[in-house]
Amino acid sequence: MKKESKTDWPRINAMRDEDIDLSESPELNETFFKDAVVWPAQKKQITLRLDPDVLDFFKSQGKGYQTAINKVLRRYVEAQKHH
Template sequence: MTAKRPPPDPAKLARAKEMARAAYENMTDEKDDAITAAALSDPDTPLLEEVLERNERRRLGRPPLPRTKRSVHLRLDQEVIDFFAKDGPGWQTRINAALRRAAGLK
């Protein structure tokens, strides 16, 4: 278990916000262009297209299914739910498999 980080000092946080706001308000087009040029010339700074491509390849969560499923509201007897839920998570998938078998599908 990781230790919780203490909350930031309100005075330091206010000062940091003030400094950021001042830097933003004092930003000229020339300074912005210089910062952009420096970032683009830095070999360790990826281009936006590269970041987007990397994120596209590395999606979080489950991979997409070859066949999408549709959410429906279905009323079932409590005994049916208990039967499938007794084995833990995945009970809805097990009900779907049982229905597919009953319908003669794959």
């Protein structure tokens, strides 16, 4: 990690399972798994040529623009699979 963790790891490691608050965790029912996304292998670094206006649009959205481009492409791929 580039930044030092601010997590109190000794406290976390000392916790018992029953001490963990899961009230905000989603219920792992059939619907959860039906809608789950199977994560592909590790991402690959490539060179990709984009139109300047397309790149400018994503960069204008702020930090994480490369992730946003990947999400858009993933949605396109999924739509094509169901088409």
